[in-house]
Amino acid sequence: MECVDTSALRAAIVEFLDAERAAGVYEPRSDSWMRSFDRDFSRRLGERGWLGVTWPREYGGREQSHVARLTITEELLRGGAPVASHWIGERQIGPAILRYGSDALKAEFLPSIAAGELTFCLGMSESESGSDLAAVRTTATLDGEDFVVEGTKIWTTNAHHSQYAYVLACTDREADKGARLSEMIVDMDDPQVEVRPILDLAGEHHFNEVAFDGVRVPAGRVIGEVGNGWAQVTAQLAFERGGPERFLSTYPLLGALAEAVADDPRAAPAIGGLLARLRALRALAWSVAMLMDAGEAPIAQAAILKMMGTRFEQDVVEAARALVPGEPDPTDAGLLGMVAGAQLAMPGISLRGGATEILSGIVARTIKAG
Ligand SMILES: Cc1cc2nc3c(=O)[nH]c(=O)nc-3n(C[C@H](O)[C@H](O)[C@H](O)COP(=O)(O)OP(=O)(O)OC[C@H]3O[C@@H](n4cnc5c(N)ncnc54)[C@H](O)[C@@H]3O)c2cc1C
Known part of the structure; x- marks a missing residue:
């Protein structure tokens, strides 16, 4: 693991943010990791090597510590910077792929997430299963080389900006919660995906309802083992929380x-x-x-x-x-x-x-x- 001088890193980020603000790129705001979306800003963070810093170099990372990553995220949040484009992908989908995904998934997604190019949304919650995630009703049924995904997710933050969705789906209806779920990556530009906006109390659009109507997902897009989704999502939530x-x-x-x-x-x-x-x-x-x-x-x-x-x-x-x-x-x-x-x-x-x-x-x- 590369040793990082966190004081110098902190100073470099503050200097970068001051310059971005002076150039009129953004106004600081609360909740910016959910509400302030600017892919070009995320790309600039990627160019400076400030995304995916804990990941291996071969996948676009810097092999630095989580403490270094915390230094970066603290300053971005303190500055109220527009970080929503990369936030979910860099915070938890990248780490989930790194921990459980195949080499092909790592090579396909991690470098682009670290470059600030990709936006992921989180397809976990459903109308009858928010707290009780084990009860998700979205199904993924194997058909030849693909899973066919059917179901509707809700409260899906920034789905309308996302190129990909992480989806938690039931792959075995008969199994108990330890074996019924799987995690997979779904292309948001598939014509069988429909994104319906939901406005929040402030009248802003960041939530969505996302319907998957027979979306074909190659089996290679499953993160980790089929049926191991519950154990994997539980570990992933440590990154989220x-x-x-x-x-x-x-x-x-x-x-x-x-x-x-x-x-x-x-x-x-x-x-x-x-x-x-x-x-x-x-x-x-x-x-x-x-x-x-x-x-x-x-x-x-x-x-x-x-x-x-x-x-x-x-x-x-x-x-x-x-x-x-x-x-x-x-x-x-x-x-x-x-x-x-x-x-x-x-x-x-x-x-x-x-x-x-x-x-x-x-x-x-x-x-x-x-
Ligand atoms: C701003 C925001 C952004 C979000 N973004 C996303 C996203 O991007 N992707 C995504 O998948 N989801 C997202 N969510 C959904 C979020 O994860 C769920 O709202 C949350 O998990 C709670 O689920 P629920 O809304 O169905 O409430 P419920 O599960 O119906 O809970 C309602 C109330 O009942 C209580 N309750 C439920 N079960 C129990 C129990 N066993 N014991 C005691 N009390 C209980 C809860 O604590 C809560 O107060 C977002 C939510 C918000 C508010």
Whole structure:
């Protein structure tokens, strides 16, 4: 593993972001990893070697640590940068392919993800199976050399921008959850895929419903073993839940708020409390990254980080509502607009990536099992 000077890396990213902002490429915003889409920006990150840094060089990576990757993701999120194009692919589909995929899948997808060229969406949730992922009803039936995929996914973030979908499907209806699911990659430009937009509370389009109507997926596009999807997706969720986006999504708001109330002594306890919690969350994220560097899938630690992180993000919004005079206003270009945007995103924060109650169950079961 290549040793990286994380302070120099952090400084280089901050300098890059300052230049991008000065060139008018983006305005910082909360929740940018889901809402700010700019493929050219992702390509520029890829050119600088800041995507897929933990992956082997032969697949476009840099063989650096998860701690180096955390340094990059922290700064991108703190800067509210437009990272949605590569986020899902780089965060969890690439690592899933690397861990379980065939050499052919690795060669086909990893270099393009690391170059910032590819957008993936996550086809896990369905209308009757969000928390209970094991109950997905989308089927993939083997027919000759292909699986034929039938079913509908929902809440599929940025499916309308994606070239590929990761799909969790049932490949054996008779089997129990340990053997009934498989993970596969589906081409989004297949004519049998239909993407239907869903607007969120703020009236923005990032969610979709995605229907697969007899899409033929070559068997070689299955990630890992057919029937091993449950074990694989559980490990993948550690990547989904254990990153700094679970507590830094509202950082642009926290930064602007701290600046706005810096001279108000009555605000100090609230801001100080939030910053202390932020420090603890960062320490937890670093320990998750170090466990990943040690080759582990820290499922319980990632669940704890997400639970505590999303609660923190919600408290940032509550603090902003209490401390900023005036009504939150989505049309406002300043702080009141940022508060309104974050407030409208708030209900989804604790649901996406696994609801808090479900995460509590994972933590309790893991601790009980020792
Ligand atoms: C902003 C956002 C982005 C998302 N993006 C994606 C995406 O890209 N791809 C994707 O596949 N999905 C995505 N999702 C869906 C997300 O993963 C699901 O919303 C989540 O898993 C919860 O599932 P559900 O909505 O079906 O709620 P349900 O599972 O119906 O849960 C509703 C409530 O019941 C509680 N509950 C359910 N079961 C239990 C239980 N056993 N014990 C205690 N309480 C329980 C839950 O905690 C929750 O509060 C996204 C969601 C949001 C909000």
